[in-house]
Amino acid sequence: MHNHLDAPAVVRALAPDEPVILNRPHAAARAARFFATRFPGKSLYAVKANPSPDLLKVLWSAGITHYDVASIAEVRLVRATLPEATLCFMHPVKTASAIAEAYKVHGVRTFSLDTHEELAKIVAATSDAEGNAARDLRLCVRLRVSSEFSELSLASKFGIDLADAAPLLQATRQVADWLGVCFHVGSQAMTPFAYVQALDRARAAIAEASVVVDMVDVGGGFPSVYPGMEPPPLEDYFSIIHRHFESLPIAYNAELWCEPGRALCAEYNSLIVKVERRRGNELYINDGAYGALYDAAHVAWRFPVRCLDEDRTGALEDFAFYGPTCDDADYMEGPFLLPADIAAGDFIEIGMLGAYGAAMRTAFNGFGQGGAVIVTDEPMASLYTGRKDPRVSDNVVSLR
Known part of the structure; x- marks a missing residue:
């Protein structure tokens, strides 16, 4: 090239x-380093946003080691491009053959779901030839949350309603070595308050189910800069997410995850x-x-x-x-x-x-x-360099 x-x-x-x-590899590397060093948890790149193998290599080199894959094609792509990467199959509706290949061929252990039917499908597809259930599944129950603070809604297609979440969390806990709760606030969330609302919903679901939760995944939604869309600094999102995560009724050693797509690759x-x-x-x-x-x-x-x-x-x-x-x-x-x-x-x-x-x-x-x-020049806009801090509050105070 x-x-x-x-x-x-x-x-x-x-x-x-x-x-x-x-292509601006330096811009993607800068974004990756930002998330890898400043987000108070683990950052998974949402491959669907841009599956370029060149980009995947840039992100890996800059510290992104986990990848949110949403199809068996993405599983194969990332595994072939980054053999040592950790892959998480975060689409809540998967074919049994895709689950089986991901688990048995590509070493995927983390899967998301939002129904009892998907849970049963995952258990069956990952069982061995004698029908013994896998004992190393890391399963994430996806909750439906609001997208009202985001430019593009992701509130209608996936996620279990809060009223129905407790039985699914309990059933998943029975078969999972490691239980997570995940959600997606929508694409281009323009205020950190979007995550506050979603984490409050996660709190209610966990409390009602009375299960031990090992991970909370706040999903994607982290914004970039476009004409007419100037979000607050990403540090504000990180600080507020971390503060609310710390108050959740979860395991003392529970992990915090996020799944940035746009914020890692827009530039x-x-x-x-x-x-x-x-x-x-x-x-x-x-x-x-x-x-x-x-x-x-x-x-x-x-x-x-x-x-x-x-x-x-x-x-x-x-x-x-x-x-x-x-x-x-x-x-x-x-x-x-x-x-x-x-x-x-x-x-x-x-x-x-x-x-x-x-x-x-x-x-x-x-x-x-x-x-x-x-x-090698700079992108036309950036969240990471040379940007005036707009301090858009939406009732959220910057912690920097």
């Missing part, structure tokens, strides 16, 4: 007709696209809803942008994008702030696409191709 200074240098060297992903990638046509304040570009800009189209996510043509000096205006496919839905409303005189043939860098960017690419309509290069 070729190295360049920054996006303008890539355009000068390649004048690309296809979209180009820019790893940006994207160079080319303007193929301008129609008023609509720009036709060569990536879109079926490529790395899935979130820009489907959930109207805004990303930082800049025009890479130094001759464009017009005042910034709001633009929308159309992607390259024939689908009318290949549309990104934005708004994206770009020079008023931007024109066909210009190049744009779109930042903060390391999370759910390249991972979402398809080959629909013959598009979705394009290479990747390494750049």
Whole structure:
């Protein structure tokens, strides 16, 4: 993979007709070191956010040793890429064959669940040929919690309701060598209070079940920086999570886990696209809803942008994008702030696409191709360097 200074240098060297992903290994390594050294527990990378083998190696080298895998394909990928990594199969609905392969072939011992049926499936799939149940299972019961403080909800699909949790926790404790409680507050949680509410729900579930809990996993949701979304410092999240974890009715040596995805990889990638046509304040570009800009189209996510043509000096205006496919839905409303005189043939860098960017690419309509290069400049926004502290409180006081 070729190295360049920054996006303008890539355009000068390649004048690309296809979209180009820019990798920033130093940014991902910085994020990984931050979580590995400052989160008061164990950090598992949520592989679905960006499964790039190059990224996985960067995170491993920077101290991330545990990985949240959600499919047998992710299990195989991470095991092949990082043979010594600890894998945790945290999807609550898995096939029996995936569970069996993960346990018997790839050494996975940690599984999540949210129903009695999934518990029975895990026990059966991990039993030996004589039908003897595994004695080394580390099982995590996923609770349903609110996503009201997050930009993208994850409250409807997975998780057992609090009213039903006690019997499942008790049944899981009977077969698990090690019992955990996990949840997910939703993607891009904009206040640490999201975790306070979820941990209060975990407290109630544990107390009602009267079981010994060996681990609490606060899941993902840790934010990154995007236009119009300036979260508090991550240290505020860590401090409040730790304080509430310490007061839970759990084993004295219980572990605290988290599963960052976006926060570890958002700054790893940006994207160079080319303007193929301008129609008023609509720009036709060569990536879109079926490529790395899935979130820009489907959930109207805004990303930082800049025009890479130094001759464009017009005042910034709001633009929308159309992607390259024939689908009318290949549309990104934005708004994206770009020079008023931007024109066909210009190049744009779109930042903060390391999370759910390249991972979402398809080959629909013959598009979705394009290479990747390494750049050494800083990402267009960062939670980890050169950022003004907004001190957004939401009734939460910073402990720094």
